[in-house]
Amino acid sequence: MNFMVSEFAMDKGNIIEEEDGDGEIQSFFNSAPPLRNNGNDINAKLECFNEMNINGGRRRRRRIVCVTSGGTTVPLEQRCVRYIDNFSSGHRGATSTEYFIKAGYSVIFLYRRGTFQPFCCSLPDDPLLQLQDSYSEAVKRAIADHHSMLRMIAISFNKHGPNAMFYLAAAVSDFYVPWQTMAEHKIESASGPLNMQLAQVPKMLPVLRQHWAPKAFLISFKLETDSKILLKKAAAALEKYKMDMVVANELSTRKEEVVVVTRTENIRVRRDMNLGVDDDVEHPLIQLLVQRHSTHINTNSDLC
């Protein structure tokens, strides 16, 4: 297995080009905080596992997955002291990546700095992976051209047709404070209660489905704390965003079981208790996904 690591910042520039035609998303990225391109501030990284398998080898049977992992944050002040975060540790994305690699997939792993990484749970934040300069430069160029990581990956995935999978496990922020309305300085605590209005982050899933990777096998996640509404919300997301599958998980049991929601069925997937603590729910989950991806590839083989 080859590792390749490249590190860069997302840019707030024109992530959506004109043909994507979504004013709300364009407006969101235009009003997002500027991200700085230095080592301390970059909080997103890209890693490619099984890279030789991506660019060479048996072209026809090659399978590739983009895994997004970890949470995102939104600042409450322009000179940020406080921010809204979420509980995500990146465990789901990192563990799933291990099983995708074992299943022979090439994996693009897009994660937040400091969150779990595949095969590196006991290593420090920045494991020493081999840096392949040529690729690193290509990524930097793409970013300098005002493209986002996800868009860049999606479009480069397009040539793989139905062989490409997106496994969107990252817990992205739902709400944010637009840059123009954000306090510049640390918000004063002496002047009474704080009223905050948070805007909704526009959804990228429709753009991914319709414009960036229309032929890919798309899997999104739905996490809720209320099991009564979980499956309904997962089914609604499946329909609304035209996903191939939605993985529904409840906060308190997410490490034990998930429900994979498709257009025709709800499949409950549980961690194998007989295997003890060494097993995890991602093991049977990725097995199921690989099977269904095979069906997707066969059904859409004319698109290859």
Add this chain to the structure above:
Amino acid sequence: MNFMVSEFAMDKGNIIEEEDGDGEIQSFFNSAPPLRNNGNDINAKLECFNEMNINGGRRRRRRIVCVTSGGTTVPLEQRCVRYIDNFSSGHRGATSTEYFIKAGYSVIFLYRRGTFQPFCCSLPDDPLLQLQDSYSEAVKRAIADHHSMLRMIAISFNKHGPNAMFYLAAAVSDFYVPWQTMAEHKIESASGPLNMQLAQVPKMLPVLRQHWAPKAFLISFKLETDSKILLKKAAAALEKYKMDMVVANELSTRKEEVVVVTRTENIRVRRDMNLGVDDDVEHPLIQLLVQRHSTHINTNSDLC
């Protein structure tokens, strides 16, 4: 040097006893989220450095400091998916602790799990320190009796009179969502913008000064992003909370310089650039604090 480590949870119980007489604070702790007493949920730990020096040795000249370190978070949902955090890494508290120990102080280090720890910057989250069971049990008992860590430490410090110092470097949350008004489940993102009203966290500094440790040498911190208001706000805090010193730091330069604000002067303290990256601003800062603590001890020697 002896290390001792003990681990426990703060309890939302009666942190303020009747004699403290502050309804707002009592109400805050009564409406705080319940904290769970298991290894995964505990995010505060207590460590004692130079413990032998605390309980034995030259009684008359013994000096002791309680250092609080790292940030705190406030949940936005009862079954917490999202929370408000702040940038604090605990670097100030951990580095300062090293210099206090070098200056011969006994140190109680109260920090958030996962933040920097003295002498352990390159070690994993839970360095292997010697656990002294007898002390651990005493701490657990105190907590079970519904006392907070800070209160327990403050009251046990009282016998040290002016020899005790509190160095309150932790970045505690200024705003919170009261438990009763907090959404139980993950807040829905589909129903438009989110309006949040955050209440002010009541200040503990007056209680510490007036009730818990009236004779101690008290140092609090003021961090701002706007240098124009920093010194004014630090001076206001010094006056309002009857601190002995307020360390004023600006977000962007906090690792290079701070200003120590006292009733009679503002003392600018800078990292020694001649010593290169190996030095830090905490080095001259703790030197200054130790000198001023000596003056405080001499001035108040009748209280020893």
